[in-house]
Amino acid sequence: MHASAQPHPRLDAAISHLADLIGFDTTSAYSNLAIIAHLRTFFAELGAEVTVLPDASGEKANLVARLGPADVPGIVLSGHTDVVPANAKSWQSDPFCMEQRGSRLYGRGTCDMKGFAACVMAAAPAFAEAELKRPLYFCFSHDEEVGCLGAPAIARHLAELEVPPALAIIGEPSEMQLINGQKGKIAMQVTVHGEGGHSSFAPQHVNAVEYAARIIAMIGERSRRYEREGPFDHDFSVPHATALATIVEGGVATNVTPDSCRFIFELRSIDQEAASGDMQALINEVEAALLPEMRALAPAASIEWQEIFSYPAMGDATASAMFKQLESILPPRGGKVSYGSEGGVFEIDGGIPSIIIGPGSIRQAHKPDEFIEIDQLGQCLAFFDELDDWMRR
Known part of the structure; x- marks a missing residue:
């Protein structure tokens, strides 16, 4: 996937959403209910069917929002809301106040993985306006960074639907390459x-x-x-x-x-x-x-x-029926990764084949002065444009 000559028309919206998301300190040790409420309001206002799945403590929750019909197999766009701790003394700027320096956006979670969530939010109005032939499920979990603790509840919820989704796209940072395996x-x-x-x-x-x-x-x-x-x-x-x-x-x-x-x-x-x-x-x-x-x-x-x-390894979903249907619009393959994701959870607990495609580089994750290149957000939005077109066919 190549960068376009002109900025994507929804790039400013993605950057604005990212600034909002970074402002929530969702370090895994803390509650994520505030960011879930923010996402719930956003998707509900678009007309999505929204389900919140609280954990046993009542301090954490997952969110599942659906746009499109419920009676045919759909696609999951999945990200986690939590981030790893940030020692402010090691940062040049406030880790929970996004700052732009040149072509980069800095803040805890910019690449892992609120950048993906911001692009989802920027693209969601177009999905909502479309006459989607298949449903899109927007899934946001808690406590991925401490063991993928929230994702099993999402996977089970999706598996119990009358018509479960047929493929999950996990938005972990992959520099917008397609990843078809994870340890x-x-x-x-x-x-x-x-x-x-x-x-x-x-x-x-x-x-x-x-x-x-x-x-x-x-x-x-x-x-x-x-x-x-x-x-x-x-x-x-x-x-x-x-x-x-x-x-x-x-x-x-x-x-x-x-x-x-x-x-x-x-x-x-x-x-x-x-x-x-x-x-x-x-x-x-x-x-x-x-x-x-x-x-x-x-x-x-x-x-x-x-x-x-x-957490389980994520297998190779490239032989699945929905992957083969979608393959023509997917970005180039980038192999398999050693970092963890919730893809294996969706596969094992939900029976949903999974791949990873997301903006940003994993080499920037979990570090002081974590950043994402603005161009990566543009590439993610361009992919969502292609997905939007495909979902309307």
Whole structure:
């Protein structure tokens, strides 16, 4: 998809919507009800059928809005409302007040993924005015960034419709290329329970930090094994599984042997069915190697494993009937990605084949001074023009 010589006629509207969306601090730790109310009002005023799906806490919600007929299979345009935290001290500008610098728009969520939502909002009036032959479902979820927690409720809601959608387009940043695969992920918390005391007696203790470090080293070696031995799928940006520790906490003082250490690690896999088996194999390997040593000194020593969250890999939807019908207007293929999305959730929980197409680069996501190129918004709007034409046929 190529940039047009002239700015898209709805580009200003998209930029305005994006500024509004960035103004909502939807960091995953906070409620997203204000932005859901904003979206609900917007789509209701266009005449869409709007459904809000609150979570059990009442502090979070998903939104599903439909334009077009309900009695034929349609297409989902899906994005998440939450963003990762932003440390304002690391930013040149307020992360929740969008700022334009040259050809870029800065703010938390500009590319991941409120830029897509802003384009959806800018294009929605044209969809609403059209005599759509198929329905469009606009879906906005909560808590994608902390484990795709909201999307399953949307997927189940869509699956229970009399005529469910036939394809989902997930608007994660892909530089407007078509992505036809995404890795799954398991996030695990490990707590090592040792036995502490005054550090001058360290040989008599089970140092939880030391054993945690040994487990982390084993995780790193397993990741290097994936890199050497595969399995491989070279359509992915990283063509093999990866495993790494991301957070470590342990110890209370320099003269106390730590009796507890907690860390978090992740496994991203190209084969979701193999992932659970790989995780169990790692657990078995660690416990066989370390628990006998630990319990020789402290019989109550243990290693506790707790899954924090997991989400499924997204399969290849290019063989699905709706994809083949839509293929002529889709952008060039960009392979498969290692980052997560809700596409696998729509596929597994809703039976809806999914692809990723969205503005912005994933390399800008989750960073200070996150930005999106204005041209990417224009390309997204141009794609929605083609989708609008196709939906009217």
